Amino acid sequence: MINNTRFIFITGGVVSSLGKGLASASLAALLKARGFKVRLRKLDPYLNVDPGTMSPMQHGEVFVTEDGAETDLDLGHYERFTGVDAKIGDNVTTGKIYSTLLQKERKGDYLGGTVQVIPHVTNLIKEFILKDTKDVDFVLCEIGGTVGDIEGLPFYEAIRQLSYEIGHARSIFIHLTLVPYVASARELKTKPTQHSVKELRSIGIQPDILLCRADREIPKKELQKIALFCNLKPEDVIPALDVKTIYQAPIAYHEKGLDMQVLKAFGIEDAKEPDLSVWNKIVANINNPQREVKIAIVGKYIKLRDAYKSITESFVHAGIDTNTKVKIKWINSRLLTEENIEEKMQDIKGILVPGGFGIDGIEGKILAINYARTHNIPFFGICFGMQLALIEIARSLCKLEDASSGEFGECAHPVIDLMTAWQKDQATETRTATNDLGGTMRLGSYPCNLVKDTMAEKIYAKSNITERHRHRYEVNLNYKTNFEKVGVVFAGMSPDGNLTEIIELKNHKFFVAVQFHPELKSRPFSPHPIFCAFVRACYE
Template sequence: MKKMKQTKYIFVTGGVLSSLGKGISSSSIATLLKHSGYDVSIVKIDPYINVDPGTMSPLEHGEVFVTFDGAETDLDIGHYERFLNTNFSKQNNFTTGQIYLSVIENERQGKYLGKTIQIVPHIVDEIKHRIKNAGKNSDFLVVELGGTVGDIEGMPYLEAMRQMKHELGSDCVISIHVTLIPLIRAIGELKTKPTQHSVQELRRIGISPQIVLARCEKPLSKELKKKLALSCDVDDDSVIVAEDAESIYKCPINFLKEGILTPIARRFKIDELKPKMDEWDMLVKKIISPKNSITIGFVGKYLSLKESYKSLTEALTHAGANTDTRVNIKWIDSENLDNNTLYDLEDVDGILIPGGFGERGIEGKIQAIKYARENKIPFLGICLGMQLCIVEFARNILNIKDANSTEFDPETKNPLIYLIEDFIDQQGNEQIRTHQSPMGGTMRLGEYECKIKKDSQLAKAYNNNLTIKERHRHRYEANPKYRSSLEENGMIVNGESSNGLIEAVEIKNHPFFVGVQFHPEFTSRLQSPNPIILEFVKKSLESKEK
């Protein structure tokens, strides 16, 4: 591992419009630097005033990613972990809400000695402090600024960028601007004017990007690249084309071929960067052109915005790459699933029930679980998916017809699933690490230890490691009162916490039927897929071959 004397900062901004892929671009650049032998960290700045996305609707924000230390963060942190094969923490994502909250708390405690609190210097100083803290002990820190240049809420962050370059010098801070080169289909031309205006807006506030990363649908000609370089005042080799890729994991390879490391090394005055990408390249090829193929029935309720399940769909891609298998997802809306529409599940090789909140679509998910159990189809239930497979088993095997979760029926006489507060009360207020939700209620957030039952399907998946750590995000737990009845009838508790919480279950005499209370997708990476999701894909492949 190489080591820098001083942290180098790479700021990534976006222009023209949002959703250009700044997160993937930042992850790709960081991946190339890490594979060049350096210690790399990365931070996402979200300009919204929410303190975090934990209380935001999945339809509004997409997935909420949970770090090992229990922070509810932007989904780009998930990309960072998946690309860099690294655990990041709450310090790797902060919002305008957190910045203002911190400054106001400091003011109330008298830390500013009675001074008038202003955007400059106080807000900007807090931003710089957090950026530098995230880059501590790293050779490179990639800083992704959410939103688009010109947004009013992003101005303090751009000012912090400008000041850091002034304070640290041009050989420690560089700016990469991700921008759109739109294709006007009627005439078949790529247009550079939006990018020119976007860069002019940056320069107006004192920031000149050193690299322009041009998102486009087809290659830029040499003439257009030269035109961009001249109009944006960057070197000819600093206009990097970022075409649409077959897989997001191909982006680092594409950037490497485009030569993005050459201007980065030159600007930072360091030796040539030579990343070792052989293993990565092999996995990408298996994503794009695999030998095998399976279809997973993904039964969810946020299907209008599949970003809500981003970590889970990426985890299936990781498992596919490591088994040389294309994992096709058949999206099945649980609200439309009942006895008359179960034919939607007839052509799938495995059935997956993801996590979620709320009553909508619950009965459809229970129907899908019953179908998987009775027809011996490989099944994986995650969080809510595990809870519902317990409810289904209780209703149809234990014959407890009113079995339910208190989330959906607070008055149920047979609460197979109940609030964690109820468990704590039953255990005599036993100490369990939880987080208080801003909207009320207690949640288990972040990484917890799970003890696995020997010789179980779960133990096999985790290579007979009987103590694992996985991440949680939920308020409801399986009720241990029913544990003996479940196990006597064939549903085994194969994982539990040190406090006795039921963490995982499986069914006897089934090719693969596992439910887990934790979210295994949060720890899956391209180069190290999560074990239980990998095992699910393997069993689905075996089922298809049989």
Template sequence: MAKFVFITGGVVSSLGKGLASAALGALLQARGYTVRLRKLDPYLNVDPGTMSPFEHGEVFVTDDGAETDLDLGHYERFTGVAARNTDSISSGRVYSNVLAKERRGDYLGKTIQVIPHVTNEIKDFIDIGEDEVDFMLCEIGGTVGDIEGLPFFEAIRQFANDKPRGDCIFMHLTLLPYIAASGELKTKPTQHSVKELRSIGIAPDVLVCRSEGPIPAKEREKLALFCNVRPDSVIAAQDLKSIYEAPLAYHREGLDRAVLDAFDMSHAPAPKLDRWNDVHERIVNAEGQVKIAIVGKYTQLEDAYKSIAEALTHGGMANRTKVKIEWVDAELFDQDDAAPYLQGFHGILVPGGFGERGTEGKIKAAQYARENKVPYLGICLGMQMAVIEAARNKAGLTDAGSEEFDHEAGGKRFEPVVYHLKEWVQGNEKVQRKADDEKGGTMRLGAYDASLVEGSRVAQAYGSTAIEERHRHRYEVDVKYREQLEACGLKFSGMSPDGRLPEIVEWQDHPWFIGVQFHPELKSKPFEPHPLFADFVRAAMDTSRLV
């Protein structure tokens, strides 16, 4: 049966609970244990799938088609454990389940209340698959004191009481602000946060404190005394140059040891940190640098493209080079020439997105990359924009566009080279969708197979002609234009196994120009860079040598 670690936060949000959870998972793995990580989010959306990236950052997609919080991306990148639909839950999903049961009569006419019905639903979720791993790490979103989070805090309090003594511990992440005027590191916010946590029946076993520098012994002892934890369970979480330093940094601070001691597992195996030492060495000893432009429309919030940024970093690690990312707003050259904005970059990446805003700029970015032989990676919408650019400028389809843009405008303006996908095969079942379906969870989501053309650049990058990648989209390139586009040199080098859905395109007369309908960034890891990103960065390095 699993041991449970519940990770909570206090003082302020965005302190790095997800990163701390992921790093702890990596350290427990390094000691030979199996782990699974979960995220419990208090917001009332059923999932983040319909949220604007400006609201919540990136939507991470699992193999089984769940749209989840971006922290699950951290979990996968640090542990290599593929997340599932059962690893992410929100208040909205909890209440939806409870109300569905009430409508079916499952509660036998009882009055439905937060306690016990909502808290029981949360506890049932936490318990899924507990016999599969040694440790289950559950992160609670938000901060202690948030009204939305109270059912989750109550649920984990009950859960710990229901389990045998010693099977559950609590780890609390807080902030130690430094007041420059007085030269002091202030512990009072953390004290108040722990007091708030204790008032609802939860006492932290491990205290992780974010700070700009080390925690002096005096402050550490003060925190231990007033927060009722052992001094060696007060862990400093200092600012780092790279998130991939976190496992080594937390190990030096004794986080994994503090957690194991709290479980009375003092004789645990010593950690094998070779993987993370190698990752750190590749970051520190990078031998060159390439500049990559990410041309998107959510560039004001980098978390909107979190997995892409990390996958580029991993591609750099694979090539022992540093990737310098610059965010370029596609709307800047919707009506202007793209050249002044894209000159000097060694590679151009156009990511996914929804809606028409900024798409003309993305099309111009694809055109600039094609005409100037700059390595180009188009992901999801980025592939569709590359196909539309080819249709307009090479195949003579001057009105080429997407049904998505026509739907927004309420009329037909474009030749629909990209169309709304109405049916496809998932496993052994046919899935059907209509344009006016509800937005949430109605896309082509999760892992699908693709067959690659032997000898194509993308097959060379993968080292295989059969792949499986994760999707998140409701529009597809229409295969009826394939012959016309391939006659111009745009090769359809990857297709769905039934040959109906284009998965990958590439220009044959270009050093490196690939568009993919799926999201390869979701499966990249620092110790296992995705082959497409590794090859893309290598191509960018070749370009940098020619400049």
């Protein structure tokens, strides 16, 4: 039984990376601004069980939920635009579906029957879509990839079946396409959109609303042409034009009537007007900063900036809060050397070293940390960045020249090492070096106690916090005394005192590093306090 929950299925055509995630998040934000309860879900057709073991260079960052799911980065957009925490059940892949299917088959759940894509795979997809939705007004389901992709066919078939089963009064389809401008012809072309809708209709789905991505205004006659060829009313063909900042997207979609047409499609006529004052204020602050500051992000995945998507968005949020435009200088840690670091760090007011995995590129990151420490430049380390900060301090100040991490192999001083067991919610969690990579990390939300009178306590203005994690290795507290002797402050610890969460450095303008990922909880209307404090330290 799924009560009166309504379902919105968002698909994409022509090319990938058109902004389905942003469109979904923006629509959800508009519906929430009208007083509705929303839930967003992402259905990814690739065969990986989850993005956890996928290269950031291929797929961008892995977004981690409060309950410890490793998910697609679009769930980050969902949370940032709605303030609604995603859950472990809000992202599914073909790999996860087939993994469940094969487990059921091995247990004999199908009673010896032939297991097929239809109905068995499609049934599991429908179960995923419907699960845990009874207290929600709208569930928005984004289908990854592009219509026509062979791996996406079971998902399209599943949403076609589900729409038929629950009825058109409770489900609609939104299709996002591209209307490209051909410079030689000096005109926008509607044919790709026509073909994309034709492809969608060939598998039994007629879109109710079209979102047409374009880099310029689409003439009315072209919109009417699209409506005619795609079997839609002209008001259901909505331009989705480029905006200066992604946080302008909800405003732009509202001005084009997206939320109104969605409500009309569901026969809802008495909904209140959305309060978009918070979005107007956010956009005004972004477009009218009082100052500018340049901050270096020293990482090894910088060829694909989406690998650090939540970090860059957190700087935007901190900029909103401090009336500052944060300009990011991307520095490839693999190419950073003692010979070029002075040149690379010219005009830099702050250095951030983000998370990562593996030995490749670490020496460049350690070099950047040393530069920030010795030149009294504000430094912010995140996850792996905190571990490397302690390795740099161990080598330079504690005189433990062979200090390193157990992640990189055996060494004389493993100041970072594999923690085999820890407490969470009065239970013991364990891991070993031989576990599957996708199942051995400390994932999701964990509590942290802040030490009184530390910078961390002043930043948070409270003594107990919770933050999200994604890592395998921990600080080796056998070296805690060594670190404290050279000015390291263990400013945040797990409640049992066994896991280091935040470190600071005395006698430094701003040297803060954290084991967790604060960027995962930052929102445009609720910026993360550490990012705000770091930006202030940079411009002061």
